Amino acid sequence: MMTIRRATIDDLVLITEIYNEAIHETVATFDTTPKTAEEQKIWFNNHGSKNPIMVVEHDGCVVGWAALSAWSDRCAYADTAEVSLYIQEEYRGKGIGRRLLAAIIQEGEKTGLHTVIARIAEGNEISVHLHESVGFEKIGVMREVGRKFGKLLDVYLMQKIYTNPTSSK
Numbered sequence: 001m002m003t004i005r006r007a008t009i010d011d012l013v014l015i016t017e018i019y020n021e022a023i024h025e026t027v028a029t030f031d032t033t034p035k036t037a038e039e040q041k042i043w044f045n046n047h048g049s050k051n052p053i054m055v056v057e058h059d060g061c062v063v064g065w066a067a068l069s070a071w072s073d074r075c076a077y078a079d080t081a082e083v084s085l086y087i088q089e090e091y092r093g094k095g096i097g098r099r100l101l102a103a104i105i106q107e108g109e110k111t112g113l114h115t116v117i118a119r120i121a122e123g124n125e126i127s128v129h130l131h132e133s134v135g136f137e138k139i140g141v142m143r144e145v146g147r148k149f150g151k152l153l154d155v156y157l158m159q160k161i162y163t164n165p166t167s168s169k
C-alpha cells in the first residue's frame with residue numbers, strides 16, 4: 001500500500017539514503033558529497049510550517065521524499081519555495097513521483113506559499129515533464145552553471161504561481 005504524508009524526524013535516515021544515492025548516481029542534485037546525519041538534521045529543522053517535507057511510504061518503508069524549501073532567507077522571499085523530489089531508484093517509473101509532486105504542490109498551497117521554483121539539470125526530461133504536468137512553466141535557463149561527472153551542465157528554471165485569490169500584485 002502507498003501512503004503520502006508529512007515527514008517526521010524519524011524518516012530522516014531513509015530520506016538521506018535516497019538523497020545520497022541521487023548525489024552519487026545522478027545530476028539531479030549538484031551536491032557531490034554525501035550528506036551526513038548532522039547536516040540532514042539541520043536541513044530538516046530549517047523547514048518551518050510553511051515549508052513542508054513529505055514522504056511516500058510503500059508497505060511501511062519510505063521510498064521517496066519531496067520538499068518545498070525556503071528559496072532564500074531574505075524575508076521578502078518568504079512566500080517562495082524551491083521544490084525537491086527524489087524517488088528511490090527501484091521505485092522510479094511507477095507513477096510515484098507524479099503523485100508525490102502533486103501532493104506537495106497541493107500542500108504548499110495550503111501552507112500559504114505564493115510560488116514554487118524548480119531548478120532542473122539539462123537532460124532530466126522526466127522531471128521537466130512532471131513539473132509541466134502540475135502547472136510549472138519554463139522561465140529560463142542558466143547556462144553551464146554546474147559541472148558533474150566531468151560534464152558542464154545547464155539548469156532549467158521552472159515556476160508555478162498559485163492563483164491565490166488573497167494575493168495581490
Ligand SMILES: CC(C)(COP(=O)(O)OP(=O)(O)OC[C@H]1O[C@@H](n2cnc3c(N)ncnc32)[C@H](O)[C@@H]1OP(=O)(O)O)[C@@H](O)C(=O)NCCC(=O)NCCS
Pocket residue numbers: 022026028029085086087088091092093094095096097098099118119120121124125126127129130133
Ligand atoms: C524524476 C523522478 C522524481 C520522477 O519520479 P518517477 O516516480 O520515476 O516518475 P513517474 O513514474 O511518476 O512519472 C514519470 C513520467 O515521466 C514520463 N517519462 C518517462 N521517460 C520520459 C522521457 N524520456 N521524457 C519525457 N517524459 C518521460 C513518464 O511517461 C511519466 O509521465 P506520465 O505520467 O505523463 O506518463 C525520479 O525519476 C527520480 O527520483 N529521479 C532522480 C532524481 C531526480 O531527477 N529528481 C528531480 C530533480 S529536479
